[in-house]
Amino acid sequence: MKTSFPKQDIKVLLLEGVSRSAVESFQRAGYSQLEYHEKALPEAELKARIAEAHIVGIRSRTQLTDEVLQQAKRLIAVGCFCIGTNQVDLGSARRLGVPVFNAPYSNTRSVAELVIAETIMLLRGVPQKNALCHRGGWTKSAAGSFEARDKVLGIVGYGHIGTQVGVLAESLGMRVIFHDIESKLSLGNARAANSLEDLLERADVVTLHVPETPATQMMIGTRELARMRKGSLLINASRGTVVDIDALAASLRSEHLAGAAVDVFPVEPKGNDDAFVSPLLGMDNVILTPHIGGSTLEAQDNIGIEVAAKLVRYSDNGSTLSAVNFPEVSLPEHPRSRRLLHIHRNVPGVLSRINELFSAGNINIDAQFLQTDSEVGYVVIDVAADEKQSGELRDRLAAIPGTLRSRVLY
C-alpha cells in the first residue's frame, strides 16, 4: 500500500540496542530512514533526536517523560521493545495522540528460566561458594544447602511470568503459592495465599513478578522482609522500585534473609560503560545481574519482530490493536478508498462535526471506525475522495476543536 507520507521520509529512531530483527523488519516494510543507537541517550540528546523522529523504539532505560514527549512534535508512535512500559508517561503520550506498543509475551520464558536457575543456586548457597572458590577458598559442606524439592515458592504477581515460574517450579517438585491483586486461575497445584503477608510468612523463596505501579512501589520494605522466614530467599526480576533496596541490604547483613537474586535496581546505569552502584555490592550471598532477565537472543529477536510489526501496522494501516495507552482499532484495508485518521480529545460533539464535514462536502464515507477511552477518541475514516480532496479534508479535520492529530494515511 502506498502511503500519502512516503515511507522513506518516516524517521525511525531506535535506541538501547534493540534487536537487529527490528531493523530488518522496518527495512522489509520499506522504511529506510533508520537511526540506530546501542545505548540510551542522555536527556538533552534524546530531546534533540526525538524532535526529528516519527517513530521511536526504546527498551527499559529511556525515560519518555512528559517533558521529553513535548519535544516530539512529529512523533506518531512509540515502541517499547520489552514488557514494562513504566518508563513512558503513557498518559502524556495518549494526550498527545501517540499510541505506545510493547511486547507483552516475548521475553517471559527467559525471565522464568533465570528465576528457576537462581532459585536452585540460592538454595544451594552457590553464589557464596563460587565467590570463595574464586578467592582460593574451599567450603565443601552441606550446611545451608537444600534441594528445591518440597520447598515453598511464593510468587508475587501471578501473571505471564509468575505463572510460568510456577509451572517450572512444580516440575522440580516445589510447592507453589501465589499472591495477586486479581483473582487468578491456579495452574498445576499452585494455591493462592490468603494475603501478601501470608505468602511472605510461608515461603522459602519469594519471587516478585509485579509491574511498576503506584501500588507496587516499595511493596517489599523493612516490615515485609521481617515477615519473611529466617533463612529464606528473595528474587526480584520485576522492577527496582518494588523493593526497598537498603532494607534488603540490612536484612541480608543481619542474616535474616539467607540470600537474594536481584536483576533490577532503583537506579540502573544508562549503558554498559557506566558504573553500577548498589548497597548490595560485595555481598557474596547475592546474585546481581544487570537487568538481563529478558535478555536472551531468542527473546530479543522475537521482541524486535513483534514490536516492529505493530509499529509498521500502525504507520501503514492505522491499526492500534494491542496499544497499551490508546483506544484499540483494528482495520481491514480498503485499497480503493482514501484513509484519514483523526485523534481527538474525547469531548461531546467531535464525531458529529467530523460527519457534518463529510456530508457538507458531499463525500461518501466507505467505512468508519471509532474507539474512545476516557480521554481520547480515535476515528479512522475511509472515503471515496481523490488526493486533493483528502488533503483538504485533513486540513478541515485538523481545525475541529479538540483535535490532537489528523493525517491522510493513504
Ligand SMILES: NC(=O)C1=CN([C@@H]2O[C@H](COP(=O)(O)OP(=O)(O)OC[C@H]3O[C@@H](n4cnc5c(N)ncnc54)[C@H](O)[C@@H]3O)[C@@H](O)[C@H]2O)C=CC1
Ligand atoms: N527483568 C527483566 O528483564 C524483565 C522484567 N519484567 C517485569 O516483570 C513484570 C511482570 O511481567 P508479566 O508477568 O509479563 O506481567 P503481567 O501483567 O502478565 O503480570 C503481572 C501480575 O501482577 C499483578 N499485580 C499487579 N499489581 C499487583 C499488586 N499490587 N500486588 C499483587 N499483584 C499485582 C497483576 O494482576 C498481574 O497478574 C513487568 O511489568 C516488568 O516490569 C518483564 C520482563 C523482563
Ligand SMILES: O=C(O)CCC(=O)C(=O)O
Ligand atoms: O530488555 C530490556 O531492556 C527490559 C526488559 C524488561 O524489563 C521488560 O521487558 O519489562
